[in-house]
Amino acid sequence: MIATTLGPLKLDTCIYNASGPRTGSTDALAKISASSAGAVLAKSATVLEQNGNDLPRTWQSDKVASLNSEGLPNKGIDYYLSAEAIASANGKPYLVSLSGHNLADNLAMLTKACKVDGIHGIELNLACPNVIGHPIIAYDFDQLRDVLTAVQAHEGLKASKKLFGIKMPPYFDGPHFEKSAQIINDFDCVHFVASINTIGNALVIDSEAEMPAIRPKNGLGGLSGPAVKYTALANVKKMRELLHPRIAVVGVGGIESGEDVFNMLLCGAQAVQIGTCHWIEGPKCFDRIAVELQEIMQRKGYTSIEQFRGKLQNW
Numbered sequence: 467m468i469a470t471t472l473g474p475l476k477l478d479t480c481i482y483n484a485s486g487p488r489t490g491s492t493d494a495l496a497k498i499s500a501s502s503a504g505a506v507l508a509k510s511a512t513v514l515e516q517n518g519n520d521l522p523r524t525w526q527s528d529k530v531a532s533l534n535s536e537g538l539p540n541k542g543i544d545y546y547l548s549a550e551a552i553a554s555a556n557g558k559p560y561l562v563s564l565s566g567h568n569l570a571d572n573l574a575m576l577t578k579a580c581k582v583d584g585i586h587g588i589e590l591n592l593a594c595p596n597v598i599g600h601p602i603i604a605y606d607f608d609q610l611r612d613v614l615t616a617v618q619a620h621e622g623l624k625a626s627k628k629l630f631g632i633k634m635p636p637y638f639d640g641p642h643f644e645k646s647a648q649i650i651n652d653f654d655c656v657h658f659v660a661s662i663n664t665i666g667n668a669l670v671i672d673s674e675a676e677m678p679a680i681r682p683k684n685g686l687g688g689l690s691g692p693a694v695k696y697t698a699l700a701n702v703k704k705m706r707e708l709l710h711p712r713i714a715v716v717g718v719g720g721i722e723s724g725e726d727v728f729n730m731l732l733c734g735a736q737a738v739q740i741g742t743c744h745w746i747e748g749p750k751c752f753d754r755i756a757v758e759l760q761e762i763m764q765r766k767g768y769t770s771i772e773q774f775r776g777k778l779q780n781w
């Protein structure tokens with residue numbers, strides 16, 4: 467009832483995890499695969515293992531928002547491409563996320579990922595706000611074009627025929643939506659766009675301490691959770707309108723209920739990812755949210771998501 471496809475991949479449910487919280491180890495990935503999640507997406511990887519920024523580097527409020535500036539702590543790309551990592555997905559579509567320090571690193575990781583049979587898809591993260599000294603790639607449209615030009619020319623990706631997509635930052639202005647979609651549309655190598663990453667460079671203050679709630683970047687970090695869901699919905703809707711129909715949109719940002727997924731699907735999402743809610747509630751959130759989505763569909767008489775996907779009504 468809530469199955470979907472992403473390129474050649476069949477997902478039993480259209481709901482899976484965002485790269486980020488609870489995705490760094492094979493244990494965590496195995497717990498996702500044991501839930502109703504339709505796919506398993508690993509933590510954003512760099513070429514080598516790294517520890518990330520100083521602690522404290524995350525903050526969460528009760529149910530409203532969370533903030534992180536982790537600085538890409540991860541076990542390095544080889545770990546996420548290993549037989550153990552693939553086995554942890556337990557037969558579900560398994561995707562890796564690449565977030566290198568520069569284009570050369572991303573291309574080197576892409577080369578590796580393309581050679582591994584059990585990797586079903588690759589998400590290139592063009593939206594990390596938390597690496598000190600590195601601006602968000604997809605806010606620089608020249609750089610966005612340069613990265614996609616290099617990926618499109620990548621022989622290994624072409625030969626592997628693997629699902630390839632990009633994780634995008636939120637946009638807030640009409641011309642920015644149009645410009646980024648126009649660039650992406652020029653590249654056949656892009657099969658999906660995952661919108662949105664966190665809203666970069668937000669600040670949470672601890673009033674008692676009269677200090678920022680997190681330490682890195684003088685307190686600035688990526689905002690996520692329900693506070694960003696309306697921005698995420700707008701980004702999914704705009705991207706769906708502006709991107710070529712061959713490019714799927716994966717909705718991500720603040721989803722915490724079946725109704726949130728339903729709204730993402732109305733805006734045209736082909737699938738959704740869940741980050742903050744997975745972090746707070748654990749992988750049972752995928753079971754709960756899948757049930758909630760099915761209850762809404764039953765009440766409305768829908769038997770598949772294609773019956774309402776992208777069909778948000780106009781006034």
Ligand code: DHB
Nearest residue numbers: 535536537538539594596
């Ligand atoms: C981190 C945060 C992100 O939003 C992201 O896309 C990748 C990494 C981090 O701080 O670790």
